[in-house]
Amino acid sequence: AHTTVAIIGAGPAGLLLARLLRRSGIDSVVLEHRDRAYVEQRQRAGILEQGTIDVLRECGAGERMDRQGLPHNGVELRFDRRGHRIDFPSLSGGRAVMVYAQTEMVKDLVALQLADGDPLLFEAQAVAIDGLESGQPSVRYVHEGRERTLSCDFVVGCDGFHGIARAAVPSGVLRTFEREYPYSWLGILADVPPSSDELIYAHSEHGFALLSMRSPTVSRLYLQVPNGTDVADWPDERIWDELDLRFAVDGDWKLERGPITSKSITPMRSFVAEPMRYGPLFLAGDAAHIVPPTGAKGLNLAVSDVVVLAKALSRWHATGETDLLDGYSDTCLRRVWRAEHFSYFMTTTLHPDPAQSEFDTRLQLSQLHRIADSETAAAELAQNYVGTPFE
Numbered sequence: 001a002h003t004t005v006a007i008i009g010a011g012p013a014g015l016l017l018a019r020l021l022r023r024s025g026i027d028s029v030v031l032e033h034r035d036r037a038y039v040e041q042r043q044r045a046g047i048l049e050q051g052t053i054d055v056l057r058e059c060g061a062g063e064r065m066d067r068q069g070l071p072h073n074g075v076e077l078r079f080d081r082r083g084h085r086i087d088f089p090s091l092s093g094g095r096a097v098m099v100y101a102q103t104e105m106v107k108d109l110v111a112l113q114l115a116d117g118d119p120l121l122f123e124a125q126a127v128a129i130d131g132l133e134s135g136q137p138s139v140r141y142v143h144e145g146r147e148r149t150l151s152c153d154f155v156v157g158c159d160g161f162h163g164i165a166r167a168a169v170p171s172g173v174l175r176t177f178e179r180e181y182p183y184s185w186l187g188i189l190a191d192v193p194p195s196s197d198e199l200i201y202a203h204s205e206h207g208f209a210l211l212s213m214r215s216p217t218v219s220r221l222y223l224q225v226p227n228g229t230d231v232a233d234w235p236d237e238r239i240w241d242e243l244d245l246r247f248a249v250d251g252d253w254k255l256e257r258g259p260i261t262s263k264s265i266t267p268m269r270s271f272v273a274e275p276m277r278y279g280p281l282f283l284a285g286d287a288a289h290i291v292p293p294t295g296a297k298g299l300n301l302a303v304s305d306v307v308v309l310a311k312a313l314s315r316w317h318a319t320g321e322t323d324l325l326d327g328y329s330d331t332c333l334r335r336v337w338r339a340e341h342f343s344y345f346m347t348t349t350l351h352p353d354p355a356q357s358e359f360d361t362r363l364q365l366s367q368l369h370r371i372a373d374s375e376t377a378a379a380e381l382a383q384n385y386v387g388t389p390f391e
């Protein structure tokens with residue numbers, strides 16, 4: 001079989017790219033290793049930037065988001081037992097974010113793709129990418145127990161951090177940049193209305209905690225835990241007690257408890273591979289870069305990459321010009337590094353490193369006070385959080 005663009009991976013990047021290409025009259029095939037239920041239920045991100053909201057609407061995937069998503073105009077930073085609100089629209093020229101789970105966005109895009117899109121194959125594992133030097137690229141994949149070959153003009157690796165696409169680039173071509181952190185997040189879903197209308201990012205002597213939500217009746221909470229933590233060591237009661245300590249604030253605020261329906265551990269990593277292209281192979285989303293989750297940039301970066309790529313492929317398709325394709329990596333990397341810096345800043349400002357000194361803690365608190373007291377510092381956070389408009 002032949003297609004113009006072979007897309008490996010049906011996460012947010014791959015699904016949205018297929019959708020955007022279809023609108024430009026470019027055919028594609030999406031190959032996804034896992035089954036549909038797995039892809040639709042994998043608990044991950046929850047915050048959509050303004051640019052992500054806009055592109056979902058433009059490509060017809062915004063209807064349920066606009067009905068069920070929760071627009072948020074600010075977040076609370078909580079430290080030294082006090083809360084400080086950061087208002088997004090007034091500090092960022094009217095921009096804001098939406099709480100809408102990655103799982104829901106993926107469900108919407110899968111439904112559209114299966115209804116009127118190009119082929120999307122589940123349980124189709126890409127095992128090799130061939131012909132990257134010959135000008136005749138193809139992807140070998142296993143589907144229904146047989147190995148098959150999909151030839152194409154371009155391959156896009158939207159296959160996440162552990163996929164095969166980045167690994168298909170010959171060694172010596174990519175430069176990688178990496179940083180690990182001495183803590184992870186324990187994330188839970190709980191059947192209880194969120195105890196705050198807006199997200200709370202809390203710095204405390206007991207560690208970082210984040211209150212988020214999935215709906216008016218479902219809370220999403222995260223707490224900093226040591227690397228290597230086993231969720232089995234965190235019974236529900238212990239999680240709530242620890243969250244109480246970390247969100248403690250002067251005044252009468254209370255964290256409501258409810259049945260915990262899911263628990264998982266997320267390690268923290270910063271990673272960038274440059275360039276995001278090798279000949280006819282393009283990398284997008286987590287396949288090319290990872291941010292630690294504080295600041296909610298991972299999903300939004302995956303979306304902005306494929307917006308840039310869809311535009312470049314669309315120009316190539318319409319005119320034969322490759323200038324935008326040639327600029328893809330540089331264009332994306334500008335935004336990627338901004339998000340890397342912001343995510344690093346949010347992470348290291350809000351999480352006490354277990355090895356840090358009292359001096360380091362005082363610096364973190366000074367930085368947080370500065371954001372709370374200075375409109376300039378708050379605007380810097382707000383503008384990064386809502387994200388700059390997409391290319």
Ligand code: FAD
Pocket residue numbers: 008009010011012013014031032033034039043044045046047102124125126127158159160161162163164265266284285286287293295296297298299300302
């Ligand atoms: P993915 O969503 O990873 O999709 C890649 C897809 O490729 C997967 O469906 C995978 O099955 C498929 N695939 C892999 N290999 C192959 C192959 N060989 N053949 C075919 N298919 C393949 N971001 C936040 O902003 N906030 C969060 O709280 C947050 N939590 C996260 C928790 C976890 C555990 C993880 C892993 C990520 C989290 N992220 C979070 C980041 C965010 O979810 C990602 O940035 C986002 O999913 C990136 O989308 P993607 O499409 O690039 O990759």
Ligand code: DHB
Pocket residue numbers: 044045046047199210212213220293294295296297
């Ligand atoms: C969520 C995740 C984040 O990493 C973040 O910074 C804010 C919210 C969430 O899953 O809701």
